[in-house]
Amino acid sequence: MRMAEEALRGQLEGAGWRFVQPVAAVTGRSRLSLRAAPDADSAQVSEALPGEPLELLWEDGTGWARVRTVHDGYLGWARADGLLPRGPVGNGELTVTALRAHAFAGPRISRPVLTELALGARLTRAFGEVVEEEHRRWVPVLLPDGQDAWVQEAALSARPDVDVAELALRFVETPYLWGGRSAWGLDCSGLTQLVYGAFGRALPRDADQQQAALTPVQTARRGDLVFFPGHVGVMLDDRTLVHANATYMRVSVETLGEGEYGARLQADLSSFGRWTQ
The missing domain is CATH 2.30.30.40 (SH3 Domains)
Structure with a gap:
């Protein structure tokens, strides 16, 4: 079955397309795993946090739903029973x-x-x-x-953090989790998206997308992002970064060029990126 949303009608080649209109939904009370395929054994590509708005694109009839997160437009497959049509009505x-x-x-x-x-x-x-x-x-x-x-x-109180770097440091020792977006487990771009978002700076989900969204700079300063092939971290100063990494399977702090891991990071560094919006 060839599925596409209604907004793409007239833009796709070939016959046999079934067009659907996205339906508003929200994540339920638990974090919702978004997967690469409608299969519990497929890779987790991201997570939707409790109460986050989603768009339900279609269901496959086996309990899986194709969804898109509203805040960053990320696509994935989720269990349909983890979605709700709307949140409750209350006092804000x-x-x-x-x-x-x-x-x-x-x-x-x-x-x-x-x-x-x-x-x-x-x-x-x-x-x-x-x-x-x-x-x-x-x-x-x-x-x-x-x-x-x-x-x-x-x-629920106001955060004490003064900048994205200070908030990122609070995640040190958080377990690494591919596709994770919370302090229960996160990946490299999940950390950077989360801390930037907490300060009203909306970043895309993946490291390469984040690199394209920021302004390249030659020398890093506190709060800039540092990019490597398939990886990203938050700079604490011009040499030190905090990042979620699968080398130590946790969020850790490294210094570029210092020690074996720091030397590898320095050699692989592709660019720094700065929020200029």
Whole structure:
């Protein structure tokens, strides 16, 4: 079956195309894996965080859906049961600012955990008052599937980070995960997209796309991105970078030209990129 969205009608060669209109959807309460093919064994290409808007393009009849993320236009296959047609109606939207957090069944740390949250996940503020308990402030929320939950106000407060480099450093020791976009596990371009996005700088998903989106510069300064073949990191100064890498399977800090790994990075360096918008 040859599938394409309606906007491409008249632009594709050959016969037998079935055209579909994208339908708005959101990710459910858990992170949603986007895969390269409608197969659980295929590679994860990205993740959609809880509550993030998606476009449902079509379903294949076996439980898989072809989807596109709204914030960066990234395509992948996801389990259809991880999608919702819309988020709940409440008292406004909340964005998680903690690197990692949990939503609880009640306003107490001993209550059951309902789901894992991460920086950038979206919740709905439920109607009701903040509850204070043992000097903690609990905010009533609705998870994307509409279930009542409670999140500590600290996980929703303004970030203390002054720039993208400082935020990137907070991810040090986070496990490396191909296609990951959260502090539960991320890849190199997932880290850079996440920290730039937290400061209102929308980057594409992949390293080569990010390289094309930024202005090339000869000398790096703090907050610039550094590019290698198929890899990207955030510069802390003109020589030091923080990056999610499969060499150490975690987020780590390296100095260009220093040590065996630093020497390899220096030799492979292709360019620095700067946000100038």
